Amino acid sequence: MSREDNDAKTFYVTTPIYYVNDAPHIGHTYTTVAADAIARYQRLRGGTVLFATGTDEHAEKVRRAAEAAGLDPQGFTDRVVASYYDAWQRMKISYDRFIRTTEDIHKETVARVFGELMEKGDIYKDQYQGWYCVPCETYLREDELVDGRNCPDCGRPVEEMAQDAYFFKTSAYGEAVMRAIENRPELVQPDTRRNEVLSFIRHGLRDNCVSRLNTGWGVPVPGDEEHVVYVWFDALVNYLTVAGYGYDDERFARLWPPDVQLVGKDILPRFHATIWPAILMALGLELPRIIFGHGWWISASGDKISKSRGKVVDPQAEVELLIEESGCTTDVATDSVRYYLLREVPFGHDGTFSSEALLGRFNADLANDLGNLLNRTLPLVKRYLDGEIHEPGPGAGALAEVAQSAVTRAEQGYAELDFRAMLQATWELLAAANKFVDQRAPWDLYKTGKKVELAAVLYDILDSIRIAALLISPVMPTVSEEIWRQLGLDSMGVDMSWDDCEAGGMPPGAKVRRGRPIFPRIDMDLVRKRVAQEARQEEEEEQQDMITYDDFQRLDLRVARVLDADRIEGADKLLKLTVDVGEEQPRTLVAGIAQQFGPRELIGQHVVIVANLEPATIRGVQSQGMILAAGEKEPLALIVADRECEPGEKVR
Numbered sequence: 001m002s003r004e005d006n007d008a009k010t011f012y013v014t015t016p017i018y019y020v021n022d023a024p025h026i027g028h029t030y031t032t033v034a035a036d037a038i039a040r041y042q043r044l045r046g047g048t049v050l051f052a053t054g055t056d057e058h059a060e061k062v063r064r065a066a067e068a069a070g071l072d073p074q075g076f077t078d079r080v081v082a083s084y085y086d087a088w089q090r091m092k093i094s095y096d097r098f099i100r101t102t103e104d105i106h107k108e109t110v111a112r113v114f115g116e117l118m119e120k121g122d123i124y125k126d127q128y129q130g131w132y133c134v135p136c137e138t139y140l141r142e143d144e145l146v147d148g149r150n151c152p153d154c155g156r157p158v159e160e161m162a163q164d165a166y167f168f169k170t171s172a173y174g175e176a177v178m179r180a181i182e183n184r185p186e187l188v189q190p191d192t193r194r195n196e197v198l199s200f201i202r203h204g205l206r207d208n209c210v211s212r213l214n215t216g217w218g219v220p221v222p223g224d225e226e227h228v229v230y231v232w233f234d235a236l237v238n239y240l241t242v243a244g245y246g247y248d249d250e251r252f253a254r255l256w257p258p259d260v261q262l263v264g265k266d267i268l269p270r271f272h273a274t275i276w277p278a279i280l281m282a283l284g285l286e287l288p289r290i291i292f293g294h295g296w297w298i299s300a301s302g303d304k305i306s307k308s309r310g311k312v313v314d315p316q317a318e319v320e321l322l323i324e325e326s327g328c329t330t331d332v333a334t335d336s337v338r339y340y341l342l343r344e345v346p347f348g349h350d351g352t353f354s355s356e357a358l359l360g361r362f363n364a365d366l367a368n369d370l371g372n373l374l375n376r377t378l379p380l381v382k383r384y385l386d387g388e389i390h391e392p393g394p395g396a397g398a399l400a401e402v403a404q405s406a407v408t409r410a411e412q413g414y415a416e417l418d419f420r421a422m423l424q425a426t427w428e429l430l431a432a433a434n435k436f437v438d439q440r441a442p443w444d445l446y447k448t449g450k451k452v453e454l455a456a457v458l459y460d461i462l463d464s465i466r467i468a469a470l471l472i473s474p475v476m477p478t479v480s481e482e483i484w485r486q487l488g489l490d491s492m493g494v495d496m497s498w499d500d501c502e503a504g505g506m507p508p509g510a511k512v513r514r515g516r517p518i519f520p521r522i523d524m525d526l527v528r529k530r531v532a533q534e535a536r537q538e539e540e541e542e543q544q545d546m547i548t549y550d551d552f553q554r555l556d557l558r559v560a561r562v563l564d565a566d567r568i569e570g571a572d573k574l575l576k577l578t579v580d581v582g583e584e585q586p587r588t589l590v591a592g593i594a595q596q597f598g599p600r601e602l603i604g605q606h607v608v609i610v611a612n613l614e615p616a617t618i619r620g621v622q623s624q625g626m627i628l629a630a631g632e633k634e635p636l637a638l639i640v641a642d643r644e645c646e647p648g649e650k651v652r
């Protein structure tokens, strides 16, 4: 499988494949937009690119979500995957391959890889005794748990597991993986994460459990239908499936190894920087060139402007916000959110998403610096040069040096995945061009009849705008196209190409076309005033929702001691509790907390219940009251008495 010459290499960039228990969120969008910018940049440079993303469907949590929705897993994932197609279309994600792990070709590849490693003795059968975090789909050792029962990554309770299982000999590759990461600083990035990874490996790698008991969802272990391949093993193999491993040698030779693999920081140390390279080493395959772990977005507390109104930022809601506040088009709003994501924080760092900052950047960077430069220059070309770009003539090229420096730094930014630096470099060019307009005052040149100078100055400005449009086009594809159109380049048949980044490339004869301003300014004072008014209104409405003390008194809240707890057959979320409320007979309650709390941890707890709730029959069990728990969507913590008190004690 030798590669004949290096030019034949297709640039292969990947995102993780995402779980489909839910619709896409800001994290998915962030990685995918960044990968999209990389792919578009490579294409702009004339390279052949394969940009792959997709969905990870064989997770236990996906099976459970399907069950909760009353659908079979395949029907459920078929439905949710549509929300990914839709989101990526809206975000202008130019993927070349969307892989679903439920595709036959992928299932065959997983079975092939698993089989190969079994044959080599790198996968063996043993007993698994330990813990499993369903939300993270991670096997955990006792000593990794927090407080003896919670997942170290997400903090949620884990489930105990004891079963026959297959193991991958990660431990045998620990040393080699560590050496590879140490010797090739490019392999795992950024540096801070690389250090985290190295210390994770130094702590010692144990063999990983790579199977689960077959519950009818997943890829069966070759030759042993009682087990299915562990979802993370299944998922990592997607990068091989996409590349044609084992079924299309020619494709594989063109694609392997991946050039850039983007992942979030949480799935770097345990998976992409250890098990993944270990699997590749076991298969005798080259490691990826770059695996980059980016940071996380959190939403700014007290961000009143946000349309998402929650802890989780919804990129689509932010797009709508921009449209509403500025009146820009959907395409421009989408490009602006893409810009904000890659401009606001250095790639690799965590960031705080704030709608106010998004609107602020829209005004300052996009409307003022970029939009205004275009809007003030095009009318001058119309007025003084009949709308046509002239030969640069003597004196042109005043901005060439600044432009050259911006291009060099942008190239470096793209190569190092430092999107922020790349955009900053471009904005320095825009700032220089804006300053140049002020200094050279084309209107004065016109008035004083300095025609040659006037043509040269306008040429330089438009040329800078053209270069800036090229530099940002991987991030803001539609905006760049619109600028291209307004500069008259599309009607000249000039395609965008990185080769044309050099100053002086603006073709004379292009006829500029004024359009609507791309970035209409947002009146931030008005936005703030309206938001404050909405907040006041909300507060008033909340006050109207107040209950009186008498209303509250009607609730009979009591302490109850849990005597027994049991799962209810066929109902994943429900537990049947027997509680002592200080009455002659214990009561029975049905509580929807089975996914967060195990029966054993409940017995003996002093919980709080609503004792005068009308009884209801749930799944054939009469429930006489309701247990109180914190958590809006799902129960996160039970309300318990923090010191000794008698069952039946009133809570007031």
Ligand code: ME8
Residues within 6 Å of the ligand: 015, 016, 017, 018, 019, 020, 026, 027, 028, 030, 031, 056, 235, 236, 237, 238, 263, 264, 265, 266, 267, 295, 296, 297, 298
């Ligand atoms: O992990 N900010 O899938 P997933 C930035 N199926 N990134 C975030 C984020 C945030 N607030 N929240 C989550 C999986 N992420 C596996 C991958 S690949 C072989 C298998 C990132 O749907 C997170 O770091 O949970 C991860 O990269 C992705 O979004 C979530 O993926």
